[in-house]
Amino acid sequence: MVKRLAGILLAVFCLCAAGAAAEYKFAVLDVNRAIGDSEEAKSLAAQVEQDLKADQDALQTLAEEIQGLQERLQNDAEILGDAEKRGMQKDIQDKQLDYEFGVNKFRKELQDRQQEIFRQMAPKLDAVLKDLIEIEGYDVVFPRAGLLYVNTKHDITRKVTEKINEKQ
Secondary structure, three states, X not given: XXXXXHHHXXXXXXXXXXXXXXXXXXXXXXXXXXXXXXXXXXXXXXXXXXXXXXXXXHHHXXXXXXXXXXXXXXXXXXXXXXXXXXXXXXXXXXXXXXXXXXXXXXXXXXHHHHHHHHHHHHHHHHHHHHHXXXXXXXXXXXXXXXXXXXXXXXXXXXXXXXXXXXXX
């Protein structure tokens, strides 16, 4: 009898909970995509790419130099003296260290500039999101990153991106 009463109470509770959940309006937002797909962020990213182009080209040139030296060392190994081989190997190692340092520096600069774009766009995203929440009447907006599955009807990323573009 107690088990049956507990089962009935559980069923009633589930029905009440399902009814209460239906009253809430949920949405999901991929913040990175919403900002990254906006026209302003794309423009800023293109500017960053243009600003860092010289560094990227210098790294590419250095990588080609390293590859050329390695090929020369491999192809001419039989005719080179021991001192020349050691000198070339040291030159390759020095250039590889310079290359690794340059790549790390480039990545850090790129990451810093991308974070600056997101910091710059964050207030615009917040304003758009507040407007959209008020207009659409969302009770909860979840970040997309933490969810395993979301039905696309709950994803408001495109709407947010369109609103950011409208405000530009």
